Amino acid sequence: xxxxxxxxxxxxxxxxxxxxxxxxxxxxxxxxxxxxxxxxxxxxxxxxxxxxxxxxxxxxxxxxxxxxxxxxxxxxxxxxxxxxxxxxxxxxxxxxxxxxxxxxxxxxxxxxxxxxxxxxxxxxxxxxxxxxxxxxxxxxxxxxxxxxxxxxxxxxxxxxxxxxxxxxxxxxxxxxxxxxxxxxxxxxxxxxxxxxxxxxxxxxxxxxxxxxxxxxxxxxxxxxxxxxxxxxxxxxxxxxxxxxxxxxxxxxxxxxxxxxxxxxxxxxxxxxxxxxxxxxxxxxxxxxxxxxxxxxxxxxxx
Amino acid sequence: xxxxxxxxxxxxxxxxxxxxxxxxxxxxxxxxxxxxxxxxxxxxxxxxxxxxxxxxxxxxxxxxxxxxxxxxxxxxxxxxxxxxxxxxxxxxxxxxxxxxxxxxxxxxxxxxxxxxxxxxxxxxxxxxxxxxxxxxxxxxxxxxxxxxxxxxxxxxxxxxxxxxxxxxxxxxxxxxxxxxxxxxxxxxxxxxxxxxxxxxxxxx
Numbered sequence: 393x394x395x396x397x398x399x400x401x402x403x404x405x406x407x408x409x410x411x412x413x414x415x416x417x418x419x420x421x422x423x424x425x426x427x428x429x430x431x432x433x434x435x436x437x438x439x440x441x442x443x444x445x446x447x448x449x450x451x452x453x454x455x456x457x458x459x460x461x462x463x464x465x466x467x468x469x470x471x472x473x474x475x476x477x478x479x480x481x482x483x484x485x486x487x488x489x490x491x492x493x494x495x496x497x498x499x500x501x502x503x504x505x506x507x508x509x510x511x512x513x514x515x516x517x518x519x520x521x522x523x524x525x526x527x528x529x530x531x532x533x534x535x536x537x538x539x540x541x542x543x544x545x546x547x548x549x550x551x552x553x554x555x556x557x558x559x560x561x562x563x564x565x566x567x568x569x570x571x572x573x574x575x576x577x578x579x580x581x582x583x584x585x586x587x588x589x590x591x592x593x594x595x596x597x598x599x600x601x602x603x604x605x606x607x608x609x610x611x612x613x614x615x616x617x618x619x620x621x622x623x624x625x626x627x628x629x630x631x632x633x634x635x636x637x638x639x640x641x642x643x644x645x646x647x648x649x650x651x652x653x654x655x656x657x658x659x660x661x662x663x664x665x666x667x668x669x670x671x672x673x674x675x676x677x678x679x680x681x682x683x684x685x686x687x688x689x690x691x692x693x694x
Numbered sequence: 695x696x697x698x699x700x701x702x703x704x705x706x707x708x709x710x711x712x713x714x715x716x717x718x719x720x721x722x723x724x725x726x727x728x729x730x731x732x733x734x735x736x737x738x739x740x741x742x743x744x745x746x747x748x749x750x751x752x753x754x755x756x757x758x759x760x761x762x763x764x765x766x767x768x769x770x771x772x773x774x775x776x777x778x779x780x781x782x783x784x785x786x787x788x789x790x791x792x793x794x795x796x797x798x799x800x801x802x803x804x805x806x807x808x809x810x811x812x813x814x815x816x817x818x819x820x821x822x823x824x825x826x827x828x829x830x831x832x833x834x835x836x837x838x839x840x841x842x843x844x845x846x847x848x849x850x851x852x853x854x855x856x857x858x859x860x861x862x863x864x865x866x867x868x869x870x871x872x873x874x875x876x877x878x879x880x881x882x883x884x885x886x887x888x889x890x891x892x893x894x895x896x897x898x
Binding site (some may be wrong): 401402403404405406408409412413415416417418419420435436437438439440441475476477494497498499500522523524649652653655656657 | 712713714715716717718719735750751752754755758759762763783784795796797812813817818819820821822823824825838839840841875878
């Protein structure tokens with residue numbers, strides 16, 4: 393929530409600084425970490441932020457059960473270990489997990505489908521917080537519903553914990569195609585489009601005018617190699633989240649470093665060839681058809 | 695040979711460091727002010743520049759990438775040889791003589807005689823907006839401060855603006871540093887001031 397301190401012209405927690413923080417993360421890699429040691433590896437590799445969670449998505453997928461916000465002890469340890477921003481995940485709709493994360497002083501909250509949803513109807517009212525939120529989407533309507541609730545950053549969902557880029561590409565392309573479709577719509581047609589995709593009309597008009605989402609848009613869910621990251625950047629992502637792709641690879645420190653460098657030099661195939669060389673085995677990964685439908689994470693959130 | 699008696703001066707060529715962060719916004723703002731712009735990712739990109747902008751972003755990330763690709767030394771040389779430079783937020787941290795609360799194993803450009811404390815205003819929940827009186831501007835400038843550095847010592851740098859008693863905009867010779875983000879404010883006046891400095895028209 394935006395608050396003025398009364399004695400001067402200072403405003404904290406306004407949308408400008410929430411969305412502005414995401415602007416500072418652009419061109420960077422945000423890495424999932426489960427402890428302080430991982431966080432230091434991520435920082436040394438050049439991550440622009442880390443995401444604190446209890447288990448990386450590949451382990452959540454393997455273990456099953458309810459996945460929740462991390463223990464504050466772990467989050468505090470990660471915050472103490474690194475100087476870069478620390479994000480943390482809460483369950484979809486779980487307002488109190490988000491309040492706890494804000495009280496801990498994390499820099500961004502990810503209201504994430506990777507954890508088990510706590511509310512099957514509503515997401516968190518993110519305008520009510522000083523800390524900014526990032527939320528996942530599979531298409532434009534979902535992105536704009538999250539922004540209407542107060543999300544200051546969007547990430548396309550992909551399919552977390554698979555090491556398979558196909559869903560990340562699908563969701564990024566879906567958002568881009570829906571934005572291109574808006575270009576030719578007149579004032580009446582855009583009302584119909586808003587109804588079809590379940591998007592707030594004012595935000596849809598804003599997207600039509602800007603030609604892009606009104607907030608920074610990262611890609612997530614399945615990035616496992618430097619080439620994966622560079623491809624998503626070439627397709628227009630502002631940056632990438634890498635979850636299991638780092639700490640499920642044979643050599644996490646080298647893989648992390650290579651993905652960071654590839655994100656900066658995403659347009660330079662010769663550099664990418666050097667960056668990609670000799671990294672050891674990437675995470676093994678999963679074929680989509682091998683995952684039972686009810687175990688897909690991207691379908692969580694509405 | 696041109697026959698025109700009064701040719702328009704060529705627009706200055708400004709490089710924006712593009713390792714990570716909000717470099718696109720600076721490129722856009724500078725182009726709107728009439729500059730030619732170039733994204734800088736390799737030492738060779740520094741050739742022929744009239745000015746340089748080091749944007750906001752994650753200072754640790756930028757530092758690591760600059761060292762990794764061999765651009766840190768080239769940048770240090772260019773800035774120390776007098777290339778007019780504007781640093782915003784992370785850019786200010788990179789320009790500072792000394793940094794507290796950062797990682798001890800990293801060295802910046804050490805081109806500006808100031809000492810800064812990384813994230814000195816606090817974490818993201820303490821990020822804020824405030825109107826600023828800036829030397830040389832005739833009305834207040836909208837300051838956007840995001841995990842901003844605090845200037846602990848201004849050294850021999852001239853203070854152009856303060857917020858609650860602390861310097862937030864400084865200048866020393868041909869280097870300008872801001873702890874806030876003019877590229878996010880939609881106000882182009884400070885980019886304009888930097889271009890004046892580049893053209894040698896700034897207040898000396």
